[in-house]
Amino acid sequence: xxxxxxxxxxxxxxxxxxxxxxxxxxxxxxxxxxxxxxxxxxxxxxxxxxxxxxxxxxxxxxxxxxxxxxxxxxxxxxxxxxxxxxxxxxxxxxxxxxxxxxxxxxxxxxxxxxxxxxxxxxxxxxxxxxxxxxxxxxxxxxxxxxxxxxxxxxxxxxxxxxxxxxxxxxxxxxxxxxxxxxxxxxxxxxxxxxxxxxxxxxxxxxxxxxxxxxxxxxxxxxxxxxxxxxxxxxxxxxxxxxxxxxxxxxxxxxxxxxxxxxxxxxxxxxxxxxxxxxxxxxxxxxxxxxxxxxxxxxxxxxxxxxxxxxxxxxxxxxxxxxxxxxxxxxxxxxxxxxxxxxxxxxxxxxxxxxxxxx
Ligand SMILES: *Cc1c(COP(=O)(O)O)cnc(C)c1O
Numbered sequence: 001x002x003x004x005x006x007x008x009x010x011x012x013x014x015x016x017x018x019x020x021x022x023x024x025x026x027x028x029x030x031x032x033x034x035x036x037x038x039x040x041x042x043x044x045x046x047x048x049x050x051x052x053x054x055x056x057x058x059x060x061x062x063x064x065x066x067x068x069x070x071x072x073x074x075x076x077x078x079x080x081x082x083x084x085x086x087x088x089x090x091x092x093x094x095x096x097x098x099x100x101x102x103x104x105x106x107x108x109x110x111x112x113x114x115x116x117x118x119x120x121x122x123x124x125x126x127x128x129x130x131x132x133x134x135x136x137x138x139x140x141x142x143x144x145x146x147x148x149x150x151x152x153x154x155x156x157x158x159x160x161x162x163x164x165x166x167x168x169x170x171x172x173x174x175x176x177x178x179x180x181x182x183x184x185x186x187x188x189x190x191x192x193x194x195x196x197x198x199x200x201x202x203x204x205x206x207x208x209x210x211x212x213x214x215x216x217x218x219x220x221x222x223x224x225x226x227x228x229x230x231x232x233x234x235x236x237x238x239x240x241x242x243x244x245x246x247x248x249x250x251x252x253x254x255x256x257x258x259x260x261x262x263x264x265x266x267x268x269x270x271x272x273x274x275x276x277x278x279x280x281x282x283x284x285x286x287x288x289x290x291x292x293x294x295x296x297x298x299x300x301x302x303x304x305x306x307x308x309x310x311x312x313x314x315x316x317x318x319x320x321x322x323x324x325x326x327x328x329x330x331x332x333x334x335x336x337x338x339x340x341x342x343x344x345x346x347x348x349x350x351x352x353x354x355x356x357x358x
Pocket of ligand 1: 082204217
């Protein structure tokens with residue numbers, strides 16, 4: 001067969017999901033804690049016989065629960081199979097002009113993948129030398145849309161709300177997507193700006209702060225006119241997206257605010273300790289507002305060497321072979337115990353280098 005029948009794509013490469021029983025998995029920003037007991041209950045009481053029926057066509061009960069939770073009308077909410085699904089649908093629906101889509105050069109690498117898949121022109125904007133995003137770089141530049149993760153990944157650095165608002169206000173003719181996958185761990189949401197700006201879409205996920213990566217639930221909030229454009233694309237591909245058990249678990253999670261807040265607090269406390277201890281070991285740790293830290297090892301050892309040393313012990317962190325950040329590690333905040341085991345291994349590695357030098 002001729003090869004021009006097929007697409008030639010560079011896919012997103014997700015973090016490994018190795019199957020070792022003893023592994024410590026700090027590589028994909030999942031929560032180390034289980035979802036709310038209410039979610040476990042909802043899944044146990046789910047009647048599998050109902051699976052013969054399609055789920056509700058617009059993710060009804062979950063859409064309603066999210067609308068109520070965030071104080072919006074249901075017409076402002078779109079739910080998808082993880083925020084990746086939501087973002088991919090937004091890319092198809094909203095970046096159709098031919099003008100370049102702007103996003104930071106170092107950010108969630110899926111943006112680039114979708115842009116290529118859907119033939120969207122892009123212009124990648126370098127970060128400042130301290131890895132922050134400069135709002136001015138997104139103002140007065142011709143564009144057909146803007147995507148910014150806040151806090152950004154993999155840097156974990158949050159942008160000030162006022163700066164994001166400046167970007168939204170100064171680009172009234174294009175859609176501005178703020179990917180708030182990590183906002184529950186720090187940084188300020190712009191959800192309250194949705195009613196004011198008809199070009200803003202705020203994207204959220206259950207995968208990180210709600211401990212439900214495996215249930216695949218994401219959503220976005222925007223003005224109804226934008227939501228209906230996104231829905232039209234979804235209904236041109238697959239109208240039944242989230243499955244019945246996921247919808248019930250998603251609603252149950254929203255109903256347990258207390259547990260949600262408690263788990264976030266645990267992660268933030270551990271993050272602060274992890275940051276402090278890595279710094280004491282000589283790492284350069286960027287200020288994190290997320291459930292992971294981005295850290296550069298001290299002189300004498302490279303990020304790749306630390307990565308390999310940890311992987312040998314079945315401790316997985318993330319290393320990107322991307323120029324500019326290839327000497328950094330992205331380490332997901334685990335439980336206190338997991339973090340301690342990881343830190344001890346790093347300490348041992350640093351000790352043995354020290355010995356070699358003296
Ligand atoms: C994890 C992540 C997502 C996707 O998460 P889903 O599991 O598909 O909801 C989207 N954006 C960023 C920045 C992420 O880190």
